[in-house]
Amino acid sequence: MSSHPPTAPAGEVPSSTSPAGPARSEEPLPQATTPVPPGLTWRQRLSRIDVRFSPYLYISPFFLLFLVIGMFPLIYTGYVSVHEWSLIGGKGEFVGLDNYRAVFEDRYFWRALRNTVSIFLLSSVPQVILALIIAGLLDTQLRARTFWRMSILVPFVVAPAAVTLIFGNLFGDRYGLINSAIGVIGIDPVAWHVDTLASHIAIASMVNWRWTGYNALILLAAMQAVPRDLYESAALDGAGKVRQFRSITIPMIRPTVIFVIITSTIGGLQIFTEARLFDNVGLGGSDRQWQTVTLYLWELGWRLRNLGMASAVAWLLFLFIVMFALVNLLLSRRIGGGGKS
Amino acid sequence: MNRRPGFLVYGLLTAFVLGSAAPLYWSLIVGSHDKSVVTQRVPPFIPGGEFFSNAQRVFDTVEFWKALGNSLLVSTVCATSVVFFCTLAGYAFAKLRFRGSNALMVFVVATLAIPTQLGVIPLFIQMAKLGWTGTVWAIIVPTLVTAFGVFFMRQYLVDAIPDELIEAARVDGCTMFGIFRNVAIPAARPAAAILWLFTFMTVWTDFFWPMIVMPSTNPTVQIALQQLQSGYYVDYALVLCAAVLSTIPLLILFVLTGRQLVAGIMQGAVKG
Numbered sequence: 001m002s003s004h005p006p007t008a009p010a011g012e013v014p015s016s017t018s019p020a021g022p023a024r025s026e027e028p029l030p031q032a033t034t035p036v037p038p039g040l041t042w043r044q045r046l047s048r049i050d051v052r053f054s055p056y057l058y059i060s061p062f063f064l065l066f067l068v069i070g071m072f073p074l075i076y077t078g079y080v081s082v083h084e085w086s087l088i089g090g091k092g093e094f095v096g097l098d099n100y101r102a103v104f105e106d107r108y109f110w111r112a113l114r115n116t117v118s119i120f121l122l123s124s125v126p127q128v129i130l131a132l133i134i135a136g137l138l139d140t141q142l143r144a145r146t147f148w149r150m151s152i153l154v155p156f157v158v159a160p161a162a163v164t165l166i167f168g169n170l171f172g173d174r175y176g177l178i179n180s181a182i183g184v185i186g187i188d189p190v191a192w193h194v195d196t197l198a199s200h201i202a203i204a205s206m207v208n209w210r211w212t213g214y215n216a217l218i219l220l221a222a223m224q225a226v227p228r229d230l231y232e233s234a235a236l237d238g239a240g241k242v243r244q245f246r247s248i249t250i251p252m253i254r255p256t257v258i259f260v261i262i263t264s265t266i267g268g269l270q271i272f273t274e275a276r277l278f279d280n281v282g283l284g285g286s287d288r289q290w291q292t293v294t295l296y297l298w299e300l301g302w303r304l305r306n307l308g309m310a311s312a313v314a315w316l317l318f319l320f321i322v323m324f325a326l327v328n329l330l331l332s333r334r335i336g337g338g339g340k341s
Numbered sequence: 342m343n344r345r346p347g348f349l350v351y352g353l354l355t356a357f358v359l360g361s362a363a364p365l366y367w368s369l370i371v372g373s374h375d376k377s378v379v380t381q382r383v384p385p386f387i388p389g390g391e392f393f394s395n396a397q398r399v400f401d402t403v404e405f406w407k408a409l410g411n412s413l414l415v416s417t418v419c420a421t422s423v424v425f426f427c428t429l430a431g432y433a434f435a436k437l438r439f440r441g442s443n444a445l446m447v448f449v450v451a452t453l454a455i456p457t458q459l460g461v462i463p464l465f466i467q468m469a470k471l472g473w474t475g476t477v478w479a480i481i482v483p484t485l486v487t488a489f490g491v492f493f494m495r496q497y498l499v500d501a502i503p504d505e506l507i508e509a510a511r512v513d514g515c516t517m518f519g520i521f522r523n524v525a526i527p528a529a530r531p532a533a534a535i536l537w538l539f540t541f542m543t544v545w546t547d548f549f550w551p552m553i554v555m556p557s558t559n560p561t562v563q564i565a566l567q568q569l570q571s572g573y574y575v576d577y578a579l580v581l582c583a584a585v586l587s588t589i590p591l592l593i594l595f596v597l598t599g600r601q602l603v604a605g606i607m608q609g610a611v612k613g
Contacts, residue, residue, distance in 0.1 A: 047516070054517035058433035059445065061426040062486045069483045070452060073460030073467070080462055137354050140346040150599040151358040153606075157591045158365065159546035161563040162584040165570055166368045169577050175379045177367065213361060214606060221607035270456055273548040277567060280575050294458050294549070301462060302553065311462050318459045325454075 081311035088305060099312040109313070111288050112296035113320075115200065119275075119292065120268035122204035123211075128260060131212050135219035136245050149220075152213030160273040163206050168278055171202040193279055199290040203274045211267075215260050222256035223249055258332045265328050269321050270294050293317050365588070372582030379577045395582035399569065402579065404558065405586070408565035412545055413590070415477050415561065419484040420541040424533045426486035431494025432525040436502055437517075446495070452488045457550065465553055479554040480561070484544060490536050497532035497608075498525065535605030538598055545591060562587045 040048075081099050084092030103109050134152060142148055155163070170177050171192040179189040192202045226249060234244050250257070272294040276282045283299055284291025291299070293313065301310030370385060371378055373392035378385065399405050433439070434446050464483065465474070473479040502525060510520045526533075548563045555564050566587055569580050595602065 047514075050517045051511075052439075055433040055437040055439035055442070058429040058437070058521070059491075062430045062449065062488070062491050063445075065483075065486050066452060066488070069464060069467075070455065070460060073463035074455065076463035076466075077459060080466075134354070134357055137346070137350050140350055142346060142350070142354075146600060146603070148354055148358070149603045150595075152354075152361060153599065153603060154365070154595070155361050157542070157595045158584075158588050159548070159563055159566075159591070161546075161548045161566045162368075162587055163364070165566060165580050165584045166364045168570075169371065169379065169581060170364065170367065172379070177384060180382075180384070209361070209364065217603060217606045266454065266456065270458060272458075276548075276552075277570060280570050280572065282567075282571065297458060297461075298553075307462050307466070314459050314462060318456060321456060322454075 077311045077314050080307055081309075081315055083308050085308035085311070086305050087302060087307055092308075095308070099309045100316070102309055103312050103316065108288050108291065108296060109293075112284075112291050112293045115196075115275075115284070115288075115290055116269055116271065116292045116294075118197075119200045119203050119207075119271055119290070120265070122200055123207040123271075124261065124264045124268050126204075127208045127212050127215065127264065128257070130208070131215035131219055131260070132250070132257070134212065134216035135223055136249060138216065138220050139223040139249075149217060152216055154213070155210045156214045158210065160206070160210065161277055163210055164274045164277040167202060167206045167209070167274075193285065194289070196289040199278065199285060203271070203278060203290055206274045207268065207271065211264070215264070218260055219253060219256060222253035226252045254332075258329065261328055261332050262325055265324055266321060269317070269324060272298070293320070365585075368581040368584050371577050372585050374578055376576050376578040391578065392582060392585075395578050396586060398579055399583045399586060403565045403568045403583075404560060405562075405565050405583070408560045408562045409590075411477055411555075411559065412562040415480045415484075416541045416544040418481050419544045420537045422481075422485045423487055423490045423540045424537045427490030427494045427536060428498075428526065428529050428533055429521065430486070430491045431496075432498050432502075432521060432529070434491070434495040435498035436504070436507060436525070449488050449491050453492065461550070461553065468554055474554045475556050475559055477559075480544070480547075480551055483550070484540070487540070490540065493536055494529065494532060498529055501528045501532070531601075532605075534598075535601055535608075538594070538602055539605065541594070542591060 080091075082094060082096055083099075084095050086092065138145070138148060138152075158166075172179065173189070173191050173193050176192065178192075183189060190198050192198045230248050230252075231244055234248055239247065271292050275284050275290050275292045275295045276298070278290060279285065283303070284295050288296075294317070297310050297313040297317065300313060301307050369388050369392075372395055374385060374389035375391050375395075378389070430449075434442060434449075468474045468479045471478075473482070506524055507520055510524055515523065546563065547561075548567075551561045551564050552567065555561060557564070557568055560568065566580070566583055569576075569583050
């Protein structure tokens with residue numbers, strides 16, 4: 001009740017503090033021009049200003065910062081992308097879509113695109129499947145469940161840069177532990193830093209290692225919301241554990257699975273650190289075997305000092321991510337055999 | 342309950358946990374031997390005694406103390422600022438009624454989908470103009486308040502504060518900020534702790550943006566790691582010792598607060 005002023009002054013927009021008045025009319029008038037009814041004290045007037053403007057004040061830091069470091073750069077990237085723009089010399093001539101054309105004509109762009117999609121698929125598909133299995137294992141009457149949940153989260157604590165250095169050593173071409181291990185069972189050493197597919201597998205395994213446990217916890221949370229009596233009646237009908245998992249659990253948690261897939265898409269298409277630090281040169285291989293789009297953007301902008309072309313890549317990457325997210329959304333609606341909800 | 346797990350479940354989970362720990366353990370093994378360890382035919386399976394001399398070399402080779410200080414500084418400042426501003430905005434979106442709040446909230450969520458790389462070039466140009474490149478400001482300022490944080494706090498506070506409590510405080514003549522301080526902040530504490538942790542870890546582990554704006558003379562921990570690796574010859578005893586060193590602060594944080602972190606991830610999933 002106190003949110004309503006006792007008497008609504010004539011000529012004022014009726015109580016902007018009242019619940020849910022979506023876009024009724026223009027901004028509330030500042031207090032100076034508002035006719036003030038004689039009954040209100042200075043204190044009451046202050047208090048009404050307080051009630052009316054505080055919400056805007058509270059949300060303003062986010063919007064101010066977003067304007068400066070989010071919105072402005074977004075638009076400005078487009079502006080840079082249609083100019084000649086050097087890292088050192090700054091803005092040059094307006095060149096229209098030349099930067100975009102140059103990107104499309106650069107075979108390294110297409111290679112980076114291929115690498116990104118390949119690494120993304122190698123990291124997201126096994127990751128989601130493994131995370132589902134781990135979550136299913138955790139969604140039981142485990143002893144020491146906090147211990148298990150914390151344990152699977154340990155890789156998440158290791159920064160991508162450190163992960164990459166560790167895996168770069170494990171996947172060493174000459175002395176790597178993995179080549180030694182597969183040598184024991186008679187497989188020839190793999191040239192992880194030369195062969196395209198092998199390098200993609202190595203990089204994808206870093207992403208998988210760091211994120212599987214994290215995603216398993218998200219899926220676990222959804223699984224715990226599945227009503228237990230569904231499992232009991234399925235068990236009465238003779239459905240085994242695996243069958244229950246496939247026919248009850250996965251359809252029931254579909255929204256969360258889609259959420260995990262979408263976030264791993266957005267993350268997977270931006271892979272940078274792993275590709276940059278996989279060898280000590282940092283450009284994605286001698287023939288750009290594992291250069292991702294983001295790494296390509298960085299090489300253009302900060303190695304070749306062509307910020308104009310790099311901006312064009314940034315915009316293309318954005319479109320690419322939006323496109324992928326949409327395709328993903330459509331595809332993942334089919335998960336769980338077209339169940340409802 | 343017919344869902345009591347058997348040996349198979351425990352066995353599979355144990356295998357997964359060992360797999361999760363193995364790369365870290367391996368880096369401890371390599372980082373605690375001298376550099377010939379990587380070329381041995383049969384690698385050692387227990388840590389050696391060279392960890393501290395390797396660590397000493399790390400500190401001699403790059404500005405690792407400065408890097409640790411910088412990372413600690415930017416992560417703490419960003420986490421604290423994000424918690425304050427996001428609680429403020431999240432509370433406004435969750436509990437205060439104002440014109441346009443729904444549309445503005447949708448806008449916040451939409452910004453979550455924008456990748457950092459898209460704006461990175463103008464942001465760099467801006468930072469260079471302001472003369473902030475090479476200083477911690479370039480890292481701190483863009484992360485003072487995040488869309489994720491606003492969203493996260495809003496989701497939590499919607500249910501955490503009863504509307505009656507706010508009404509009652511208002512009747513008692515509390516100012517808006519007084520209500521925020523005395524009602525919202527105490528109620529927000531559990532979520533604020535989680536958000537602080539998340540932001541701290543995100544800033545600590547970030548590599549892309551610091552690599553663009555920070556020079557080798559004023560690195561963060563992740564940049565120092567890169568410097569150790571970027572020579573012509575990679576000394577893995579040195580590099581992996583540094584990888585372990587760079588992870589220790591977060592491991593300590595994880596041991597102390599892992600429970601909350603797990604709860605936070607699972608909570609965010611249910612509500613998000």
